[in-house]
Amino acid sequence: MHQTNPQPYKTTHKVRFVTATSLFDGHDASTNIIRRILQSSGAEVIHLGHNRSVSEIVTAAVQEDAQGIAVSCYQGGHIEFFKYIHDQLREQNAGHIRIFGGGGGVIIPDEIRELEEYGIAKIFSPEDGRRMGLQGMINLMLEQCDFAPKRDIRAELQKLPEGDLRSVNTLITAFEEAVHEATAEVRELRHEIRRMAREVPVVGVTGTGGAGKSSLNDELVRRFLKDFPDKRVAILAVDPSRQRTGGALLGDRIRMNAINTSRVYMRSLATRDSRSELSAAIKDAIDTVRAAGFDLIVVETSGIGQGDAAIVEICDLSLYVMTCEFGAPTQLEKIDMLDFADLVALNKFERKGAEDALRNIRKQYRRNRQLFEQPDEALPIFGTIASQFNDPGTNVLYGRLIEILNGKKGLGWQSTLLSTGSGSRQNNVIQPDRIHYLGEIVHAVRNYKKHAADQARAARSLFQLKGARELVAGAGTVAELDDSIRQHDARLSEETRGILTGWPRLKESYRQDQLVTKVRDKEIRTDLYTTTLSGTRIPRVALPDFEDFGEIVKWSYRENLPGLFPYTAGVFPFKRVEEDPKRQFAGEGTPERTNRRFHYLCKDDDAKRLSTAFDSVTLYGEDPDYPPDVYGKVGESGVSICTLEDMKKLFAGFDLCAPNTSVSITINGPAPMILAMFFNAATDQQVDKFRQEQGREPSAEEYGEIRECTLQTVRGTVQADILKEDQGQNTCIFSTEFALRMMGDIQAYFIDHKVRNYYSVSISGYHIAEAGANPISQLAFTLANGFTYVEYYLSRGMQIDDFAPNLSYFFSNGLDPEYTVIGRVARRIWAVTMREKYGAGERSQKLKYHIQTSGRSLHAQEMDFNDIRTTLQALMAIYDNCNSLHTNAFDEAVTTPTEGSVRRAMAIQMIITKELGLARNENPYQGAFIIDELTDLVEEAVLAEFERIDQRGGVLGAMETQYQRSKIQDESLLYEHKKHSGELPIIGVNTFLNPRADEEGYQVPGELARATKEEKEQQIRNLRAFQELNRDKAAPALAKLQQTATSGGNIFGELMEAVKHASLGQITHALYEVGGQYRRNM
Structure with missing residues (x-):
């Protein structure tokens, strides 16, 4: 499909638009595209950015005397949200303002019809985008808003001394329109106003x-x-x-x-x-x-x-x-x-x-x-x-x-x-003398590569000289060759000598039926081969058949086996056979409903690898409430959690301290509060066990021991990546400096309490990619963010080996070729930097990461095709040795996954790991020419991006100038233009189209996951009951939390107590008063 590009509509009036994303929604990529094209088409755009309430949007539209509002809504609650905008505009006598919206496939055709019949001017669907193109959509908006609102200037003038804001709006617009027409009416109006002016x-x-x-x-x-x-x-x-x-x-x-x-x-x-x-x-x-x-x-x-x-x-x-x-x-x-x-x-x-x-x-x-x-x-x-x-x-x-x-x-x-x-x-996050840390990392990685190449050349020459000596044994030139051999041997580093002397033993050990290793005097046997139905023995790890010293050294420095530095092929020697990498992802409605989904997903698995999606109200640190723009979002696209009691219900029936249980908490802005609730929920489980076993309450000392044991045992990760939120996903709620301080407080708390099995942050590229970044930008920005946390924690006096093992990563996997090697490049850059620049130990050198298949590649059109894309993305992730994997459900372009769609998504991973024969081998990418070349190309592209960020003062300096955000938006716009023009083929979307697509629109799944009214009411009732129960305890707990924050104490340590008595929203607003709110960027 190749669309013609229509010319921008030429307006006859000055058209003003207010653009924003809906409340508790950070998905601003599409809104930014729309506001850019509106502006380039001649409109005046008042851009409010993400996470805007109906009150804020309507107030802005009225005060700015706009003709149109354009809002995206991707997080559910769209029916309530758009109707509430419509009603509020009418309440303020501004019903002439046209409302436009979109939400991808989340807003289904029946809901679009309902909203447009209610009075919304246009809700754009994916089919509208396909048929009209971006400029066509903008032209429709401009044409519908190309009018001058009816005004009674004399009537508005009479109301002006009363402070009537509609009068202010109308009169300022009248003066704007009359700057070149000094009519008698305008002169009289000016005279009257000056007479009234105080x-x-x-x-x-x-x-x-x-x-x-x-x-x-x-x-x-x-x-x-x-x-x-x-x-x-x-x-x-x-x-x-x-x-x-x-x-x-x-x-x-x-x-x-x-x-x-x-x-x-x-x-x-x-x-x-x-x-x-x-x-x-x-x-x-x-x-x-x-x-x-x-x-x-x-x-x-x-x-x-x-x-x-x-x-x-x-x-x-x-x-x-x-x-x-x-x-x-x-x-x-x-x-x-x-x-x-x-x-x-x-x-x-x-x-x-x-x-x-x-x-x-x-x-x-x-x-x-x-x-x-x-x-x-x-x-x-x-x-x-x-x-x-x-x-x-x-x-x-x-x-x-x-x-x-x-x-x-x-x-x-x-x-x-x-x-x-x-x-x-x-209070510098990065000290002024350390702002060029990314430049130093580039230097360290390139020096390592140069050293590896030098060592490979020396080893190759040594191999050739030794071979020549064998050929001419007994001739007079042997002495000269021996001198040359000694000279070349002296050029080898101790590490290189170790590689060469250990290579024969390494190869031999991987040719055995089993690899025998010892850990803490315990003998561990690992099967090295599997046998196919045809009787073929498939090695779990295949080794190259190198004899040339130069090739052995080059490969060992650049690749090496899984589990060996620089960990290009993987950070562990072998994958776990008792635990698949898949995560059971859920989040919808109430904690009880999501708990039932968790149990459904885990019923056939010994390992309980739970991953929680929160509703957008929770993601922005607020409590459920009755205003329609809040109420509509409660329990939509995730689970509603606002109290410690909710957290306990969420994981009821799971032993959070069991060695086969791992919990991922997908939250960022209010991550410290939610993590404190989780740790308390895990502790209270163990306290309940104590009561059952001992028949009494634990003493204060016993409670402290239980809590410490819990903290040292519990497994999982919290996302908590504030830098990427500012750059891409937009669920920032606190000022960046304060949010980073709380991240540091969490890590300091982890060190003090020996929390070794839980990751304090999941440094995330996934949401950077979802915002529109290409795979190289995703990888470069994410690694740069990770190194920024390293520098910040070091500046707080933490030791590298005390905190680096608590850092994990989270990437997206799309279908671009660069995604094939995203893990390989990340592991190699991280390992080399940790060892060569920071002097970190082996555990710190190992980059562990989670992969989620691309949400952006899920399309509402021909949804069944989404599983094909997801399968290919999952295959790449598994071949690249990701440490855990989430496969998206095919219907996530439209709804929170249903039980049926989640089952299909889980089956994708299981078919790859259980049925696909080549997946029995754990390093299938190694040795492929294109993989080697692509790894080097992507690595160098990432280092070049590091240099560009370094020139802007590091990650934080670049964020000040909106470098990352602007680059993400540019890459998103390029993708959208190529998708709409057909230059980037997407099957079922812009090529190989269903001939009935225009008649039927995009298909809607038979089941949509939506929170019910009763579930929303239940959450509000439970919140009110919790607040009433803690009425006398909440205020002192919040005051103590604020005092800790202002005095420089560890905020997370105090949050561990505050969450026992205060709700999420109460804590958020208390911290706003001492740490400041996030200020949005363009």
């Missing part, structure tokens, strides 16, 4: 693009709202229009966490053709909000150049925000705002060179204003870190801002916030 202070915030104006603005507004609970703020934010298309990305709102209150009004304006950093309508907009009774007005400009200072003309106090990247000190002489600004904020003060930059700015400021006698602390120039919660520098800046406003306007505002101190102090 004297209200205006703060102007300006600065270079990317300086962090919006983040700093948000922090200042947050402090103002806390400082003055009775005052209201209006924010007017200006962003540039694109001259060619007229479109604009109005991106300030996404960064603002403090505006979600009735005390704040925010309006985004595009510059349109003002040829300035301000909108031509900005003065009228200021007068309008002045007349509406706000107490403070903040105007934020778009990014400016050195010679721009237009903000000074329209504000009472101007704040210039800059960073230390201004070039040579002489460049400061060209910045006009240093002449005019009342306040200067040197933001991102944690960056290298910030102290020097601050000194140079102060010098220039003194020269400009002839203030040579003023001490540094008297100058209105401050180092700030807006990204850091409760930043001292921002506190000082805020205090000076209030002081200057009082002086200029005679306001008499008395601030109660502490605004003194020495300025910003960054």
